[in-house]
Amino acid sequence: MEELLREAQKVYVKREDEKQKQKAKMMVAAVEEITKRRQEYRDDRKKEEKYEKQNPVIRERKQQAGCYYCGKAGHFKRDCPDFQTEKETVSLMGFEEE
Numbered sequence: 001m002e003e004l005l006r007e008a009q010k011v012y013v014k015r016e017d018e019k020q021k022q023k024a025k026m027m028v029a030a031v032e033e034i035t036k037r038r039q040e041y042r043d044d045r046k047k048e049e050k051y052e053k054q055n056p057v058i059r060e061r062k063q064q065a066g067c068y069y070c071g072k073a074g075h076f077k078r079d080c081p082d083f084q085t086e087k088e089t090v091s092l093m094g095f096e097e098e
């Protein structure tokens with residue numbers, strides 16, 4: 001009977017071990033996935049930048065697209081009502097921004 005209990009415990013410990021291994025495997029996979037995605041994102045940015053350099057028209061169009069802050073056309077970031085609101089909030093909170 002004791003023998004059986006010990007055997008059962010061994011199996012239990014082994015199972016826990018498997019679980020830990022599985023967990024570790026999943027974590028490694030997750031980290032690898034994130035690293036891969038970051039690399040892909042960086043590659044995309046590089047491609048985009050290269051493409052824009054080769055096509056000044058696109059670059060110009062992007063610059064004319066409008067507000068850098070809120071994305072709306074017709075005004076720039078320094079004239080952006082959203083940006084002004086945030087600036088006011090920030091200064092109210094005591095963080096002066098030049």
Ligand SMILES: [Zn+2]
Nearest residue numbers: 067069070080
């Ligand atoms: Zn804006």
